[in-house]
Amino acid sequence: MRFVTTTALLALIAAPALAEGWKDDYQVIKFGILSGENEKDRLMRNEPLRVYLEEQLGVTVEIFTAGNYDGVIQAMAADQIEVARFGSSSYAAAYTATDGGVIPTLTTIKKDGNTGYKSIVVTRCDSGITSLEDAKGKVHAFADPDSTSGYAVPYFNMVTVEGFKPEEHFGTVTFGGSHEADVTGVVNGTFDTASTYQNSEDNSIVTRMEAKGMIDEGVVCKIWTSPEITSGPWTFRDNLPAEMIEEITATIEAFPEADPEGFKLYSSFDPEDANPTVGFTRVDAERYQWIVDMRAWIKAQRRSGS
Known part of the structure; x- marks a missing residue:
């Protein structure tokens, strides 16, 4: 009886740690955003998503910015950030820089279903x-x-x-x-x-x-x-826990419905746009292979000088 009681006690003590799972090792998550617009506006548009992720995931979420696209790509390759929203070509650059060590999971979808x-x-x-x-x-x-x-x-x-x-x-x-x-x-x-x-x-x-x-x-x-x-994908390092990638992906996927006003700011919603961005849809690496191939073609053109 003493053995059973001790075992049960140990199980109770261990339960919270087990429940946290990947969060034990990742108390801070950094997501990168590209330099398509000035930094002030980039941070302003992504702040609702940052706050939402922090509240839903129960970990600290930080936004990573750089002066150019390559800064975010290299941060991903160096394991300095966990996730980034890339354009299609910068995703392909990250794919190449990491020898395929990235996983695309989501892209945006329009009202008419266009991606x-x-x-x-x-x-x-x-x-x-x-x-x-x-x-x-x-x-x-x-x-x-x-x-x-x-x-x-x-x-x-x-x-x-x-x-x-x-x-x-x-x-x-x-x-x-x-x-x-x-x-x-x-x-x-x-x-x-x-x-x-x-x-x-x-x-x-x-x-x-x-x-x-x-x-x-x-x-x-x-x-x-x-x-x-x-459209470019939300992309994760492939050396992250699979359950972490899925939970963050699902949380981002739910953002438009969970925080409609925040999503409007994030997506630069224009009430006069007849076909606005309305949410996210799942994607995989195969969706972007032609972009990877196109970048390889461009690189070969430069190398040959033709």
């Missing part, structure tokens, strides 16, 4: 440039070497679909550093054209900057649109 967005090329509406052909010999800015819509997709399509190498077609090719910097450079005349993105006709980096008063309405116009790109 993609598009790369666009923009110019000043008064520039006289109405096509990529018109931009020949001009200054073109890509956003960031690890940006899907701001570099990989437009570069790939310019070569394989439009039939020209950007370095040979444009007079100068440069990187603005972020989508907002690209658009600002176009407005200021630093760049003649720039690559960036749109979620829909009414929701893009241009409309966001107009809504925030960063640029005047009607100054920036679109001259090229890519095929649809699968």
Whole structure:
């Protein structure tokens, strides 16, 4: 009887620790966000999600930012952060940097069920440039070497679909550093054209900057649109406990319903957008393999100098 009592006592003592599971080893979770917009706005938009995750998971949740996309990618590769919201191309870069050691779990979904967005090329509406052909010999800015819509997709399509190498077609090719910097450079005349993105006709980096008063309405116009790109995934290191990945994934997945107002801020909800982002849907690595392959193609092109 004494043996049974002692065993039961030990079980009671051990129960709370066992119940915590992965949280015993991960009291702080850091999630990375990319530099698509200025840091103040990035942190403001993601704060509702950070607070929600902290409350639901019962651990400290911190946001990790960097000056460029590669900073978040390398933080993931160095095990400095547990999870990040990548674009498709930066996910592929993280996949390569970790030798496949990352797991994508969620991406955003629109009201109409669409899970993609598009790369666009923009110019000043008064520039006289109405096509990529018109931009020949001009200054073109890509956003960031690890940006899907701001570099990989437009570069790939310019070569394989439009039939020209950007370095040979444009007079100068440069990187603005972020989508907002690209658009600002176009407005200021630093760049003649720039690559960036749109979620829909009414929701893009241009409309966001107009809504925030960063640029005047009607100054920036679109001259090229890519095929649809699968939205980037929430991505975890694959050396994390499987139950941890699933619990955090499920918690993020429930965010839109659990905190509708917080999700509106996070997703930059526009009441005039007929097709807003409404939530998340599950994805896997196979969904992004073509992006991994595209980046490998681009790297091979650079290496061969062709």
